Amino acid sequence: MLTPLKAIRKKCLECSNYQYKEVELCPIKDCPLYPYRLGKRPSTIKGNAKKHEIANDILIEGVKDD
Numbered sequence: 001m002l003t004p005l006k007a008i009r010k011k012c013l014e015c016s017n018y019q020y021k022e023v024e025l026c027p028i029k030d031c032p033l034y035p036y037r038l039g040k041r042p043s044t045i046k047g048n049a050k051k052h053e054i055a056n057d058i059l060i061e062g063v064k065d066d
């Protein structure tokens, strides 16, 4: 049995002719599935983006100190 997120992911792949990149680049932002099309909760994606941002800030600060 699929989880809801996996079912959405599968539907988006079908909608995009099974092209992963097309799902990522989907231009239909008013589609109700759009926020979930990558198979992750939007809050998880934002959280990961924030973690990367913090990691980059730390790396940049490290370079400045050298």
Ligand code: SF4
Residues within 6 Å of the ligand: 011, 012, 013, 015, 016, 023, 026, 027, 028, 031, 032, 033, 034, 035, 037
């Ligand atoms: S979000 Fe995009 S790829 Fe997914 S079902 Fe909607 S239109 Fe299709």
